[in-house]
Amino acid sequence: MALFGQTFITGVLMGGIYAIIAIGMTLVMGVMKIINLAHGALMMVGMYICLVLFEHAGLHPYVALIPTMIALFIIGYLLQKYSIGRVSGVETIIPESQVLLTLALGLAITEVIRVIFTSNYQIIHPALTGEYWHLAGMTIEIPYLIGFVIATIFVALLHFFLARTDLGQSVIATSQDKDAAVYMGINAERITNFTFGLGTALAAAGGVILMPLFYLYPHVWHPYLMKAFVITILGGMGSTVGALSGGLILGLAESFGSTYWGPQWGEVIGFIIFLLILLFLPGGLKRIIGR
Amino acid sequence: MEKKRQWLILAMLGILCIVVPPFMGTYAVHVLILVMMWITMALGWDILGGKTGQISFGHAIFFGLGAYGGGLLFLHWNITPWWGMAAGPVLAIIVGIPIGLVCFRLRGPYFALAMLALNEIIAIVFTNLDTLTNGATGIDCARTWGAEKLPYYYIALVIAAFAIFVTYRIQNSKYGYYFVSIREDQDAAEALGIPTTRYKIYAMIPSAGITGLAGALYMNYISSIYPETVFALEAISIFMILAVLIGGAGSLWGPVLGGAIFAGLDEILRATIGPISFLVFAVIAVLIIMFMPDGIIGSWPKVRAYLRRRKLTTGSEG
Amino acid sequence: MKKGLLSILVVCVVALLAIPACAPAKPSPAKPSVEPIKVGMNFSLTGSKAKFGEMNMNSATLAFSDFGIDRINDRPVKITEEDNRSEPATAKSAEEKLATANKVDLIIGGYSSSCTEPMTSAAEDLGIPHIIVTGSKDAITGKPLEWVFSGPRVPASHYGDAMWEFIDEVIIPGGVKKVALLYEMTDWGTSSAKSLRPKLEERGLEIVYDSKYNSEATDFKPMLSKVKAADPDMVIPVSYLTDAGLLVRQATGLELDILAWIGQAGGYTMPEFAELAGKDANLIFSTTNWNPKAAWEGTLNGIKWSGKKYSDEYVEKYDTEPDYHGAQGYAAGQIAVDALLRAAEAGNTINRESIRDALDNTDLTTVMGVIKHHKWTDEMGHHYYHQGLPPTYVIQWQDMAQEVVWPEDAASVDYIFPAPLLEQ
Structure with a gap:
């Protein structure tokens, strides 16, 4: 029973952290209709900014969260405005030139970071790292719990922002029908830039949450990018609730898979769910839960 | 006249590729072998990605199966891995068809992501099915020639020439036009009565087969394979796309040029500027996608027109 | 328009074919006496295994400078470094470049097994002595190769x-x-x-x-x-x-x-x-396989060394502590230095054959302990050739x-x- 409980808790907490990384991607995919392969690399940049803030300004990652997000918002905004956005609408032979651009950008960003910081593993020990709660034979790592809470708060804030503010409504309008949004007087280009910045900032938040739990090196983002895709497809593009539930489902699937099938198969379960959703429930959970 | 001239230039190129290598050092021939391998891979990817517009992020599946085709024969029955040249592509096609049947229902980014996920799944499966694939330990096979590079080179050259020939034939056949019509507008193609899924499968077969052939060559030439290296997402699947993109997708010579630049220029950069070479390469890729989105071959007319305009205006000013 | 494309293609192919023309400068026959002794290093300096490759290589280089062999038999010693990006095909490229374009006399290298395997088979093909550093897959020294030596590597089964x-x-x-x-x-x-x-x-x-x-x-x-x-x-x-x-x-x-x-x-x-x-x-x-506190010490080329001294030097120079991967690099350097010296001692000219023969007889105390290249079979029936077995x-x-x-x-x-x- 303790084993089951532990597996469940681990899955839920991990899922929350996956969700915040994925929610940035789901927003960008919703508005731009492209997959953003630089998402992971940008998350990694956020982690390095957090590292610098911790080491040189002594800011705890949970404090550094806000400045890091602002920095990444700006980076994302500029990247979209001056690089990715430029390619949109250009007639090309193969249709996905924006996607391929994000791919090349991701590689270039990773290399830039590697040249600056080397490929050494960076490890920080802020307060609370390695602290645990024990209850009924189960264990909760406190930074995971805090990460989960932060992620949930952001999901809630984002949900509120999209539903209740003019800017948020413009984002939703653009994602539902870009042309119609433009007719309604929305500056779709600026909204796209804004969304990309916001998505990037949220990815960075996910990265920062991982800092007290994990380690950092330039290629750290590979598995998280994959998970973000899985969750985006699982939850449905542009859906905040979908991303949260998708994150939880993936976290639980991996956790239970690792415990009851074998640790080497944990990831495969995620991918299989992903393929099944793609094939049999296009549109993802959004179709079921309605938004 | 124009046509004749093209053939002449091509024939010259071909003769150069045949005649010059025996006079080159082994290292240079080695680089040329990799160049031919990458040309083959780029052409293979382009049949599905460039001509039919189905962007695959998982072509390492076919490369790896091509490599493992010969590898498994050697591992289980001690058969020379050269049979992999037949078995590898066949295995790639056999797996490619069901993948196509399932994934071609998806469009655009969804198809790309599905291939990405399949790539990861197959890499993990090959790592963990120890009894079938020898797991993470990989397969080492006997090499036919040691220091002698030329036989490998000519085999690689023949394979690349075969890939060019297949691409050429496809481009100038009914299939080629159907593929392009699917890329340009799938719904319209369907409305015109083209069974799009079936034609995508028709594109998948040579695409998987040719990529598998490159994998079989890799198996024989490098002589040791591991799931993590032949099913590599970044080093194989994604680099294949970059190679095509640099040269120009959807054409015959774009992937050829892209493959050559990718393997050749990359090796030159690595050998000269060392550890920052990959950064330089990534930046070049970004700039090409931004400013020459159809690749060097595809965007060449535009660039030339631009240059010509510049010349004219500066000429009139001066 | 088509003409333009084709001319680009021609230029590219010609450029590719021209690589060898510029890469390997022909050894000038005029002054053979100052032709340096060249040592190649083939390591993962970028990519996923960069951390270990760097430590391997820094330590091997350190050994060369520590034992002061900048000249042997009036020939300067020159080190050429290659980055193999932790990719097997690139590792092969780097090995072949070192052997044929740079024309080195000896290659040291190999962290991950997937890269070490193609490196050693290329070395065997091209007839160039190769000292492995870490690459641990049992099978790498499991076949009788003439030019490949285990150096300080430990087979995975014997960790x-x-x-x-x-x-x-x-x-x-x-x-x-x-x-x-x-x-x-x-x-x-x-x-x-x-x-x-x-x-x-x-x-x-x-x-x-x-x-x-x-x-x-x-x-x-x-x-x-x-x-x-x-x-x-x-x-x-x-x-x-x-x-x-x-x-x-x-x-x-x-x-x-x-x-x-x-x-x-x-x-x-x-x-x-x-x-x-x-x-x-x-x-x-x-x-x-190593610890600075394991008290190996000795003299090589008249210079005293110890594990502790190496570790201190490494910390001073690279600002981080070495572990056994570093010691393996250093030991590989020591084995190479020793082999070069013995190759020269026999009165031979130093070339690939004499270095190979010297490595064949390596029986040297290094920072990793005593390493002797010999053929043996372990209790599981695995055969090893040119394989030492550093103590653990x-x-x-x-x-x-x-x-x-x-x-x-x-x-x-x-x-x-x-x-x-x-x-x-």
């Missing part, structure tokens, strides 16, 4: 050799009966596990959990919960660096109640492990430092056992 004595004399009498075996899922982990299993069983230890895992995972708690449920007395993990740190930290968090955690070298001997695991690193055992040790982390605890005559402090994960 744990020193541990068995320790297990027999300390662990089993201490009451350990049930073992959990965890190993990362690449070749190194799986072949290590393959050799650990029968040796554990023949000692009557029961393997209650046995699984591979993906070393890049974030959260190992599902696996560790399962381990906890199996209730072992001891955990034997084969881990890289980051997974080692996270495993220990998370196992401590889960209050895994065991008597000993014995890592199989890899990450468990690196300073970053202690950084990542923090105070939880305390009392963790690991096998290792058991270390224990005590107060955030690694101390050698076994074999007893090499121990720097007494071991602490039982060594639970929890706070004492």
Whole structure:
């Protein structure tokens, strides 16, 4: 029973952290209709900014969260405005030139970071790292719990922002029908830039949450990018609730898979769910839960 | 006249590729072998990605199966891995068809992501099915020639020439036009009565087969394979796309040029500027996608027109 | 328009064909006496294994400068470095470039097995002596190759050799009966596990959990919960660096109640492990192939060296502590220096053949202990050629430092056992 409980808790907490990384991607995919392969690399940049803030300004990652997000918002905004956005609408032979651009950008960003910081593993020990709660034979790592809470708060804030503010409504309008949004007087280009910045900032938040739990090196983002895709497809593009539930489902699937099938198969379960959703429930959970 | 001239230039190129290598050092021939391998891979990817517009992020599946085709024969029955040249592509096609049947229902980014996920799944499966694939330990096979590079080179050259020939034939056949019509507008193609899924499968077969052939060559030439290296997402699947993109997708010579630049220029950069070479390469890729989105071959007319305009205006000013 | 395209193609092909023209400058026959002795280094300086490749190479280079052989027989010694990006095909490219374009006389290199394999087969083909540094897959020296020498590498099946004595004399009498075996899922982990299993069983230890895992995972708690449920007395993990740190930290968090955690070298001997695991690193055992406290010392080319001196020098120069990967690089450098000197001593000109013959007779005390290139067969029936077998040790982390605890005559402090994960 303790084993089951532990597996469940681990899955839920991990899922929350996956969700915040994925929610940035789901927003960008919703508005731009492209997959953003630089998402992971940008998350990694956020982690390095957090590292610098911790080491040189002594800011705890949970404090550094806000400045890091602002920095990444700006980076994302500029990247979209001056690089990715430029390619949109250009007639090309193969249709996905924006996607391929994000791919090349991701590689270039990773290399830039590697040249600056080397490929050494960076490890920080802020307060609370390695602290645990024990209850009924189960264990909760406190930074995971805090990460989960932060992620949930952001999901809630984002949900509120999209539903209740003019800017948020413009984002939703653009994602539902870009042309119609433009007719309604929305500056779709600026909204796209804004969304990309916001998505990037949220990815960075996910990265920062991982800092007290994990380690950092330039290629750290590979598995998280994959998970973000899985969750985006699982939850449905542009859906905040979908991303949260998708994150939880993936976290639980991996956790239970690792415990009851074998640790080497944990990831495969995620991918299989992903393929099944793609094939049999296009549109993802959004179709079921309605938004 | 124009046509004749093209053939002449091509024939010259071909003769150069045949005649010059025996006079080159082994290292240079080695680089040329990799160049031919990458040309083959780029052409293979382009049949599905460039001509039919189905962007695959998982072509390492076919490369790896091509490599493992010969590898498994050697591992289980001690058969020379050269049979992999037949078995590898066949295995790639056999797996490619069901993948196509399932994934071609998806469009655009969804198809790309599905291939990405399949790539990861197959890499993990090959790592963990120890009894079938020898797991993470990989397969080492006997090499036919040691220091002698030329036989490998000519085999690689023949394979690349075969890939060019297949691409050429496809481009100038009914299939080629159907593929392009699917890329340009799938719904319209369907409305015109083209069974799009079936034609995508028709594109998948040579695409998987040719990529598998490159994998079989890799198996024989490098002589040791591991799931993590032949099913590599970044080093194989994604680099294949970059190679095509640099040269120009959807054409015959774009992937050829892209493959050559990718393997050749990359090796030159690595050998000269060392550890920052990959950064330089990534930046070049970004700039090409931004400013020459159809690749060097595809965007060449535009660039030339631009240059010509510049010349004219500066000429009139001066 | 088509003409333009074709002319680009022509230019490219011609440029490619022209590579050899500019790359290998022909050796000028006019002054053969000052032709330098060239040593090539083929390491992973970028890519996923860069951290280890760097340490390998820095240490090998350090050995060359330490032993002052900038000239042998009036020929200067020149080192050429190549980055193989941790990619097998590139590793082959680099090896071939060194052998044929740079025309080096000797190559040192190889961290990951997937890169070492194509390197050594290229060296064999091209007839150039190659000293392996780390690449641990058993089969690499498992075939009779003429030009390939193990150097300080330890075959994956023999990483744990020193541990068995320790297990027999300390662990089993201490009451350990049930073992959990965890190993990362690449070749190194799986072949290590393959050799650990029968040796554990023949000692009557029961393997209650046995699984591979993906070393890049974030959260190992599902696996560790399962381990906890199996209730072992001891955990034997084969881990890289980051997974080692996270495993220990998370196992401590889960209050895994065991008597000993014995890592199989890899990450468990690196300073970053202690950084990542923090105070939880305390009392963790690991096998290792080297430790600065293992008192190997000697004289080479008239210059005194010791493991401690090497370690201090490395820290001073690169601002980070070396572990056995560094020592392997340094030992490979020592073996190379020794071979070059002996090749010159015999009165021969130094060339690939004389270096190969010198390496064939290598029997040298290095920072890794005595390394003798010879042919032997182990108890599992694996044959090895040109393979030395550096001694292994058991270390224990005590107060955030690694101390050698076994074999007893090499121990720097007494071991602490039982060594639970929890706070004492």
